[in-house]
Amino acid sequence: MTLRPRTSRGVLSNSLTAMPRLCALAFACAFICVSGDSVYATSSEVQASQQDSWRGEQEKAVKLARAGHTNEALRILQKLYKEHPGDTKLAHDILAVSGWAGHDDSVVSVYEALPAGKKPDYVLGTVGLSYRNMKQPEQALEIYRQGLAQSPSNASFAVGVIRSLMDAKRFPEAEKAGQENISKYGERIDVLVATSEASLRGGDIYQALVYAEHAHDKAPGNHDAIRALVILHVKGCQNQTRLVIRVLTLLYACSGLELLLSASRPAAA
16 A cells, blocks of 8 residues: 655645744744733833923923023913823922912912812912912911911911911011011021011011011121111101100190290209
């Protein structure tokens, strides 16, 4: 009996011809299966690179603002925010730069649109000042107290509380807050000056002078301390002038000039 191969010569030839293609296909499938994670990683890297790109633009805008080019900086930041709406860091930068530019309405509108939660100190400080500039001391007071609650060691919030109370004409409360904060913050110059102003506006010029002189003693070159002293000395001179005018008026009204002259004569023996 003649033995014949189960596969004909033609089929075998075709199989051998197709073998390289099959091997290539199998290799490609294996490569895709093994390197699938690498494909995804590359996509993530692309996204990260894109984010780094617009974050770089954001940093550039902040640098421009710090150099005084606030309008150009705001244009860049607002464009980025339209492209990346809801990005909190961008919103915070827009708020801060708007404050530097003096756009208090924009500061407040951006703040009110922020999601609830803790805000950075610089954001709260900017919002508080904008409320003060807009003659809304009660809202400013709320913001500064919120800042103190989250950052008790930040004395700028304490100064904001004192000044907001003065804006609201709550002078006794302002002076009391100042006295409490002087002992709490180690007699910082800004706290001393604010407390001096609170005492002056509350009518206690002597206590105001004590605080102002203390601030000047601690920092002789500090402009705010010098300004507080100058104002107090001017006020003191004005008060003395008014007193002299008042005394002369009274003397004139009751023929006091003769009384004054007689009082200066030596007493009869």
